[in-house]
Amino acid sequence: MPDLFPVPDFPRLPVTGGDDLYPVTRVFCVGRNYAAHAAEMGNEVDREAPFYFTKNPLHVVHAGATLSYPPGTQDYHHEMEFVVAIATPIFQGSRDAAQAAIFGYGAGLDMTRRDLQGQAKEKRRPWDLGKDVEGSAVLGPLTRAAKFGAVADQRIHLMVNGETRQDATLGEMIHDCAAVVADLSKYYHLAPGDVILTGTPAGVGPVFAGDVLHGEIAGCAPVDLVLT
Known part of the structure; x- marks a missing residue:
């Protein structure tokens, strides 16, 4: 039987060094995984286990x-992520x-309607309106794990707009990549x-129409975004 309307395809990320594409079917996000960022947001760090939220892959x-x-929103924020x-x-x-x-690693932006997230926190409600926003997961090409090497510093x-906002190392993550994947696999297949x-990392802040964002992680392709 035919669909009632066209169904969008899952997004596909380029893989550096070839023509392969990586289809994205689910997006998980780790909260408060850098101590300095947790502190700037007025939150305690949970070193026992990561916690998560999700984004629609079509975003x-x-x-x-x-x-x-x-x-x-009147307070749209950038968050640079591995x-x-x-x-x-x-x-x-x-x-x-x-x-x-x-499989591999990349650079990404978790764009956030911070005012809506804050309102949700105050009312002990889910963060969806703040986090799961159309276009809020900006993802760069992936680098295969073998080529990237060990995740360290x-x-x-x-x-x-050419001004550094966030600057840290991957070694500052509270829960490293293997720990995150192992923990998340307790709850999802x-x-x-x-x-x-x-x-x-620390340094999140607002962006506005006309801003140009450029993020880099050593060993990965960069991630760029222009807001209009």
């Missing part, structure tokens, strides 16, 4: 996109199994197509 856009400032993409199924896996399940930084944004 993914490619690096280099030009997007309109979103509706319903992205992990899953290669093989994993469920209730060990740390070693989690590391082996990683690679620099992660973001510039807005992770599979190829799942990507995880692993949290943002």
Whole structure:
């Protein structure tokens, strides 16, 4: 039987060094995974385990996109993040199994309607209106894990209009990539197509129409965004 309306395809991320594309079917995000960012937001750090929220995969856009400032907010924020993409199924896996399940890494932006997120926090409601926004997951091309090498102290930084806003290292993550994947696999049957944004360093802040964002992580392709 025919569909009543056209169904959009899942977004596909380029993979550096070839013509392969990585379809994105689910987007998970880690909250408060850098101590300095948690502190700047007035939150305590949970070192026992990560916590998560999700984004609709159809809200993914490619690096280099030009997007309109979103509706319903007066306080739209940038959050530069290290992205992990899953290669093989994993469920209730060990740390070693989690590391082996990683396909590759990339640079991404978790764009946030901070005022709506703040209102949700005050009312103890979900963060969806603040976080799960059309165009709010800006993802760059992926670098295969073998080519990237060990995740250690690679620099992660973001510039807005040429001015550095965020500047840290991946070594500052509270929960590293293998720990995040292993923990998340306790709750979901992770599979190829799942990507995880692993949290943002300190320095988040507002952006406005006309701003140009440029983020880099050593070893990954950059991520860019223009707001209109």
